Amino acid sequence: MVERTLTVRVARIRRETPEILSFELAHPWGRELPGFEAGAHIDVKMPGGFARQYSLARAPGVGGACDRYLIGVKREGASRGGSASMHERVREGDLLPISAPRNTFPVQAGGRRHLLLAGGIGMTPLLAMAQHLARQGADFELCVFARSREHLAFAEALTAPELAPHVRLHLDDGAEKIDLKALLREHAGGTHLYVCGPAGFMNAVRKAAAHWPDDAVHAEYFASPNDSSVPAGKAFSLRLTQRGFSVPVAADQTAVDALHDFGIDIPVSCEQGLCGTCVVPAEGESAEHRDFCLTGAERQHKVALCCSRAREQELVIHL
Numbered sequence: 352m353v354e355r356t357l358t359v360r361v362a363r364i365r366r367e368t369p370e371i372l373s374f375e376l377a378h379p380w381g382r383e384l385p386g387f388e389a390g391a392h393i394d395v396k397m398p399g400g401f402a403r404q405y406s407l408a409r410a411p412g413v414g415g416a417c418d419r420y421l422i423g424v425k426r427e428g429a430s431r432g433g434s435a436s437m438h439e440r441v442r443e444g445d446l447l448p449i450s451a452p453r454n455t456f457p458v459q460a461g462g463r464r465h466l467l468l469a470g471g472i473g474m475t476p477l478l479a480m481a482q483h484l485a486r487q488g489a490d491f492e493l494c495v496f497a498r499s500r501e502h503l504a505f506a507e508a509l510t511a512p513e514l515a516p517h518v519r520l521h522l523d524d525g526a527e528k529i530d531l532k533a534l535l536r537e538h539a540g541g542t543h544l545y546v547c548g549p550a551g552f553m554n555a556v557r558k559a560a561a562h563w564p565d566d567a568v569h570a571e572y573f574a575s576p577n578d579s580s581v582p583a584g585k586a587f588s589l590r591l592t593q594r595g596f597s598v599p600v601a602a603d604q605t606a607v608d609a610l611h612d613f614g615i616d617i618p619v620s621c622e623q624g625l626c627g628t629c630v631v632p633a634e635g636e637s638a639e640h641r642d643f644c645l646t647g648a649e650r651q652h653k654v655a656l657c658c659s660r661a662r663e664q665e666l667v668i669h670l
Protein backbone atom coordinates (compact mmCIF):
# COMPACT_ATOMS: atom_id res chain seq x y z
CA MET A 352 0.00 0.00 0.00
CA VAL A 353 1.26 3.48 -0.88
CA GLU A 354 -0.08 5.97 1.68
CA ARG A 355 -0.39 9.74 1.29
CA THR A 356 0.21 9.44 -2.41
CA LEU A 357 1.61 12.27 -4.47
CA THR A 358 2.46 12.19 -8.14
CA VAL A 359 5.91 12.95 -9.51
CA ARG A 360 7.32 13.20 -12.99
CA VAL A 361 10.40 11.20 -13.95
CA ALA A 362 12.67 14.09 -14.85
CA ARG A 363 15.85 12.16 -15.60
CA ILE A 364 17.03 8.56 -15.82
CA ARG A 365 20.72 7.85 -15.77
CA ARG A 366 22.72 4.63 -15.90
CA GLU A 367 25.00 4.48 -12.85
CA THR A 368 26.37 0.94 -13.28
CA PRO A 369 25.49 -2.07 -15.46
CA GLU A 370 22.78 -2.97 -12.87
CA ILE A 371 21.78 0.37 -11.34
CA LEU A 372 19.72 3.20 -12.80
CA SER A 373 19.16 6.46 -10.97
CA PHE A 374 15.86 8.32 -11.31
CA GLU A 375 15.32 12.01 -10.60
CA LEU A 376 11.70 12.67 -9.64
CA ALA A 377 10.20 16.15 -9.80
CA HIS A 378 6.85 17.76 -9.11
CA PRO A 379 4.76 17.59 -12.32
CA TRP A 380 4.31 21.39 -12.35
CA GLY A 381 7.75 22.30 -11.09
CA ARG A 382 6.74 23.01 -7.51
CA GLU A 383 8.78 22.04 -4.49
CA LEU A 384 8.46 18.49 -3.17
CA PRO A 385 7.75 17.71 0.50
CA GLY A 386 10.87 18.20 2.64
CA PHE A 387 12.68 15.33 4.34
CA GLU A 388 15.71 14.49 6.42
CA ALA A 389 18.72 12.55 5.15
CA GLY A 390 18.17 8.79 5.52
CA ALA A 391 14.50 8.95 4.47
CA HIS A 392 12.84 6.72 1.90
CA ILE A 393 9.75 6.86 -0.29
CA ASP A 394 7.39 4.19 -1.58
CA VAL A 395 7.17 4.15 -5.36
CA LYS A 396 4.23 2.63 -7.17
CA MET A 397 5.28 1.45 -10.60
CA PRO A 398 3.79 -0.08 -13.74
CA GLY A 399 2.48 -3.58 -13.12
CA GLY A 400 1.02 -2.68 -9.74
CA PHE A 401 4.28 -3.10 -7.82
CA ALA A 402 5.22 -0.87 -4.87
CA ARG A 403 8.75 -0.70 -3.52
CA GLN A 404 10.67 1.45 -1.05
CA TYR A 405 13.67 3.45 -2.22
CA SER A 406 15.97 5.63 -0.14
CA LEU A 407 16.47 9.23 -1.17
CA ALA A 408 20.06 9.49 -2.33
CA ARG A 409 20.56 13.24 -2.25
CA ALA A 410 20.34 15.40 0.87
CA PRO A 411 17.67 18.10 0.81
CA GLY A 412 18.55 21.78 0.84
CA VAL A 413 18.36 24.12 3.80
CA GLY A 414 15.30 23.40 5.97
CA GLY A 415 14.60 20.14 4.11
CA ALA A 416 13.59 21.93 0.89
CA CYS A 417 13.82 19.89 -2.25
CA ASP A 418 12.89 20.24 -5.91
CA ARG A 419 13.92 16.73 -6.99
CA TYR A 420 14.12 13.36 -5.29
CA LEU A 421 16.96 11.08 -6.40
CA ILE A 422 16.65 7.30 -6.07
CA GLY A 423 18.83 4.41 -7.23
CA VAL A 424 17.26 1.16 -8.45
CA LYS A 425 19.32 -1.98 -8.81
CA ARG A 426 17.92 -4.52 -11.20
CA GLU A 427 17.74 -7.65 -9.10
CA GLY A 428 18.53 -10.96 -10.80
CA ALA A 429 15.70 -12.57 -8.83
CA SER A 430 13.38 -9.58 -9.28
CA ARG A 431 9.81 -10.16 -8.12
CA GLY A 432 8.87 -7.56 -10.72
CA GLY A 433 9.57 -4.22 -9.02
CA SER A 434 13.11 -3.48 -10.16
CA ALA A 435 12.44 -4.97 -13.61
CA SER A 436 9.43 -2.69 -13.97
CA MET A 437 11.49 0.38 -13.07
CA HIS A 438 14.26 -0.61 -15.50
CA GLU A 439 12.13 -1.69 -18.44
CA ARG A 440 8.87 0.19 -18.28
CA VAL A 441 9.56 3.58 -16.74
CA ARG A 442 10.73 6.36 -19.05
CA GLU A 443 11.61 10.05 -18.65
CA GLY A 444 8.41 12.11 -18.58
CA ASP A 445 6.31 9.34 -17.01
CA LEU A 446 4.20 10.11 -13.94
CA LEU A 447 4.57 7.87 -10.89
CA PRO A 448 2.62 7.82 -7.61
CA ILE A 449 4.87 7.92 -4.57
CA SER A 450 4.43 8.31 -0.81
CA ALA A 451 5.68 11.26 1.19
CA PRO A 452 9.21 10.62 2.56
CA ARG A 453 9.52 8.74 5.87
CA ASN A 454 12.67 8.41 7.90
CA THR A 455 13.47 5.34 9.98
CA PHE A 456 17.23 5.75 9.49
CA PRO A 457 18.07 9.25 10.71
CA VAL A 458 21.47 10.78 11.44
CA GLN A 459 21.97 10.77 15.22
CA ALA A 460 22.03 14.47 16.02
CA GLY A 461 24.13 14.20 19.18
CA GLY A 462 26.80 11.96 17.64
CA ARG A 463 30.43 13.08 17.95
CA ARG A 464 31.55 11.00 14.95
CA HIS A 465 29.68 9.11 12.25
CA LEU A 466 30.93 6.05 10.40
CA LEU A 467 28.85 5.20 7.33
CA LEU A 468 29.35 1.80 5.71
CA ALA A 469 27.73 1.27 2.32
CA GLY A 470 27.58 -1.96 0.35
CA GLY A 471 26.56 -1.62 -3.31
CA ILE A 472 23.13 -0.04 -3.77
CA GLY A 473 23.02 0.40 0.04
CA MET A 474 24.91 3.61 -0.64
CA THR A 475 21.73 5.55 -1.39
CA PRO A 476 20.61 6.61 2.13
CA LEU A 477 24.22 6.95 3.29
CA LEU A 478 25.11 9.27 0.43
CA ALA A 479 22.37 11.68 1.50
CA MET A 480 23.50 11.37 5.12
CA ALA A 481 27.12 12.06 4.13
CA GLN A 482 26.09 15.19 2.20
CA HIS A 483 24.08 16.34 5.21
CA LEU A 484 27.00 15.72 7.60
CA ALA A 485 29.42 17.52 5.27
CA ARG A 486 27.20 20.60 5.30
CA GLN A 487 27.09 20.46 9.09
CA GLY A 488 30.89 20.32 9.25
CA ALA A 489 30.53 17.04 11.19
CA ASP A 490 33.24 14.48 11.80
CA PHE A 491 32.36 11.52 9.55
CA GLU A 492 33.65 8.92 7.14
CA LEU A 493 31.77 7.21 4.30
CA CYS A 494 33.20 3.78 3.45
CA VAL A 495 31.87 2.42 0.17
CA PHE A 496 32.24 -1.25 -0.77
CA ALA A 497 31.79 -2.22 -4.45
CA ARG A 498 32.88 -5.00 -6.76
CA SER A 499 34.82 -2.70 -9.08
CA ARG A 500 34.86 0.90 -10.29
CA GLU A 501 32.40 -0.11 -12.97
CA HIS A 502 29.97 -1.14 -10.20
CA LEU A 503 30.38 2.04 -8.21
CA ALA A 504 27.12 4.03 -8.33
CA PHE A 505 26.93 7.82 -7.84
CA ALA A 506 30.68 8.10 -8.49
CA GLU A 507 30.30 11.78 -9.39
CA ALA A 508 28.71 12.64 -6.04
CA LEU A 509 31.44 10.76 -4.18
CA THR A 510 34.15 12.85 -5.81
CA ALA A 511 32.43 16.20 -5.13
CA PRO A 512 34.82 18.49 -3.19
CA GLU A 513 32.72 18.47 0.01
CA LEU A 514 32.56 14.67 0.15
CA ALA A 515 35.80 13.41 -1.38
CA PRO A 516 37.97 13.97 1.73
CA HIS A 517 35.54 11.83 3.78
CA VAL A 518 35.18 8.91 1.34
CA ARG A 519 37.10 5.63 1.48
CA LEU A 520 36.63 2.97 -1.17
CA HIS A 521 36.87 -0.79 -1.02
CA LEU A 522 36.94 -2.39 -4.47
CA ASP A 523 36.86 -6.19 -4.54
CA ASP A 524 38.96 -6.26 -7.72
CA GLY A 525 41.34 -3.42 -6.91
CA ALA A 526 44.14 -2.30 -4.66
CA GLU A 527 41.83 -0.15 -2.53
CA LYS A 528 40.73 -2.25 0.46
CA ILE A 529 39.15 -1.64 3.84
CA ASP A 530 39.72 -4.12 6.63
CA LEU A 531 36.28 -4.26 8.32
CA LYS A 532 37.53 -5.94 11.46
CA ALA A 533 40.30 -3.39 11.94
CA LEU A 534 37.93 -0.51 11.16
CA LEU A 535 35.41 -1.62 13.79
CA ARG A 536 37.82 -3.01 16.38
CA GLU A 537 37.51 -0.01 18.67
CA HIS A 538 34.36 1.84 19.55
CA ALA A 539 35.11 5.38 20.62
CA GLY A 540 32.39 6.91 22.81
CA GLY A 541 29.97 9.07 20.83
CA THR A 542 30.68 7.34 17.50
CA HIS A 543 27.66 6.06 15.56
CA LEU A 544 27.83 3.36 12.92
CA TYR A 545 25.34 3.30 10.03
CA VAL A 546 25.19 0.38 7.64
CA CYS A 547 23.16 -0.42 4.55
CA GLY A 548 23.79 -3.04 1.88
CA PRO A 549 23.09 -6.61 0.82
CA ALA A 550 22.43 -9.25 3.49
CA GLY A 551 25.95 -10.75 3.43
CA PHE A 552 27.53 -7.32 3.84
CA MET A 553 25.14 -6.39 6.66
CA ASN A 554 25.92 -9.61 8.48
CA ALA A 555 29.68 -9.10 8.10
CA VAL A 556 29.47 -5.55 9.48
CA ARG A 557 27.20 -6.53 12.37
CA LYS A 558 29.53 -9.39 13.26
CA ALA A 559 32.60 -7.12 13.20
CA ALA A 560 30.71 -4.55 15.34
CA ALA A 561 29.11 -7.09 17.70
CA HIS A 562 30.92 -5.50 20.66
CA TRP A 563 29.59 -1.99 19.85
CA PRO A 564 26.74 -0.70 22.03
CA ASP A 565 23.33 -1.48 20.51
CA ASP A 566 22.31 2.15 20.34
CA ALA A 567 25.45 3.11 18.42
CA VAL A 568 24.67 0.78 15.51
CA HIS A 569 21.99 1.74 12.96
CA ALA A 570 21.05 -0.55 10.09
CA GLU A 571 18.75 -0.11 7.12
CA TYR A 572 17.73 -3.39 5.51
CA PHE A 573 16.17 -3.53 2.08
CA ALA A 574 15.27 -7.19 2.34
CA SER A 575 14.46 -9.29 5.35
CA PRO A 576 17.65 -10.99 6.58
CA ASN A 577 15.45 -13.99 7.44
CA ASP A 578 14.92 -14.58 3.73
CA SER A 579 11.27 -15.48 4.33
CA SER A 580 7.95 -13.84 4.87
CA VAL A 581 7.16 -12.84 8.41
CA PRO A 582 6.95 -16.02 10.47
CA ALA A 583 3.84 -16.78 12.48
CA GLY A 584 3.91 -17.72 16.14
CA LYS A 585 1.48 -18.51 18.89
CA ALA A 586 -1.89 -16.81 19.32
CA PHE A 587 -2.04 -13.79 21.61
CA SER A 588 -4.24 -10.93 22.69
CA LEU A 589 -3.67 -7.36 21.50
CA ARG A 590 -4.79 -4.85 24.15
CA LEU A 591 -5.62 -1.34 22.88
CA THR A 592 -5.26 0.96 25.87
CA GLN A 593 -6.98 4.02 24.37
CA ARG A 594 -9.99 2.11 23.07
CA GLY A 595 -10.21 -0.08 26.17
CA PHE A 596 -10.66 -3.47 24.52
CA SER A 597 -8.58 -6.40 23.28
CA VAL A 598 -8.37 -8.08 19.88
CA PRO A 599 -7.43 -11.77 19.50
CA VAL A 600 -4.56 -12.49 17.08
CA ALA A 601 -4.49 -16.04 15.73
CA ALA A 602 -1.24 -17.99 15.41
CA ASP A 603 -1.20 -17.59 11.63
CA GLN A 604 -2.31 -13.96 11.61
CA THR A 605 -0.44 -10.67 11.99
CA ALA A 606 -1.57 -7.98 14.42
CA VAL A 607 -2.28 -5.75 11.39
CA ASP A 608 -4.66 -8.36 9.92
CA ALA A 609 -6.37 -8.92 13.27
CA LEU A 610 -6.97 -5.18 13.68
CA HIS A 611 -8.27 -4.95 10.11
CA ASP A 612 -10.91 -7.57 10.99
CA PHE A 613 -12.07 -5.20 13.76
CA GLY A 614 -12.28 -2.26 11.39
CA ILE A 615 -8.98 -0.68 12.45
CA ASP A 616 -6.63 -0.15 9.52
CA ILE A 617 -2.92 0.25 10.20
CA PRO A 618 -0.95 1.58 7.21
CA VAL A 619 1.60 -0.93 5.93
CA SER A 620 4.16 -0.96 3.16
CA CYS A 621 6.94 -3.58 3.26
CA GLU A 622 5.12 -5.97 5.66
CA GLN A 623 8.52 -7.39 6.60
CA GLY A 624 9.54 -5.17 9.50
CA LEU A 625 11.83 -3.04 7.34
CA CYS A 626 10.20 0.31 6.62
CA GLY A 627 8.55 1.47 9.86
CA THR A 628 5.19 2.33 8.28
CA CYS A 629 3.19 0.16 10.72
CA VAL A 630 5.00 1.28 13.91
CA VAL A 631 2.70 2.35 16.76
CA PRO A 632 3.25 3.39 20.39
CA ALA A 633 3.33 0.39 22.72
CA GLU A 634 4.52 -1.09 25.96
CA GLY A 635 7.69 -2.33 24.38
CA GLU A 636 8.38 -4.93 27.05
CA SER A 637 5.19 -6.78 26.17
CA ALA A 638 6.42 -7.34 22.59
CA GLU A 639 8.53 -9.94 20.90
CA HIS A 640 10.10 -7.53 18.43
CA ARG A 641 10.68 -9.04 14.99
CA ASP A 642 11.35 -5.87 13.00
CA PHE A 643 14.62 -4.62 11.52
CA CYS A 644 13.88 -0.91 11.71
CA LEU A 645 13.56 0.08 15.38
CA THR A 646 16.53 0.78 17.62
CA GLY A 647 16.87 -0.77 21.06
CA ALA A 648 15.71 2.51 22.64
CA GLU A 649 12.68 2.78 20.31
CA ARG A 650 11.65 -0.78 21.11
CA GLN A 651 11.01 0.33 24.69
CA HIS A 652 7.95 2.29 23.57
CA LYS A 653 7.09 1.27 20.00
CA VAL A 654 6.27 -1.87 18.06
CA ALA A 655 6.03 -2.75 14.35
CA LEU A 656 2.65 -4.44 14.01
CA CYS A 657 3.22 -6.12 10.63
CA CYS A 658 5.65 -8.62 12.12
CA SER A 659 6.01 -8.40 15.91
CA ARG A 660 4.01 -10.47 18.36
CA ALA A 661 3.44 -10.73 22.10
CA ARG A 662 6.31 -11.84 24.28
CA GLU A 663 3.79 -13.76 26.40
CA GLN A 664 -0.02 -13.75 26.18
CA GLU A 665 -0.61 -10.05 25.64
CA LEU A 666 0.82 -7.26 23.52
CA VAL A 667 -0.14 -3.79 24.79
CA ILE A 668 -0.39 -0.95 22.27
CA HIS A 669 -1.47 2.64 22.83
CA LEU A 670 -4.20 2.99 20.21
Ligand code: FES
Pocket residue numbers: 618619620621622623624625626627628629630642644655656657658
Ligand atom coordinates in the same frame (compact mmCIF):
# COMPACT_ATOMS: atom_id res chain seq x y z
S1 FES B 1 4.98 -2.33 7.11
FE1 FES B 1 7.10 -1.99 6.95
S2 FES B 1 7.76 -2.27 9.01
FE2 FES B 1 5.70 -2.90 9.06
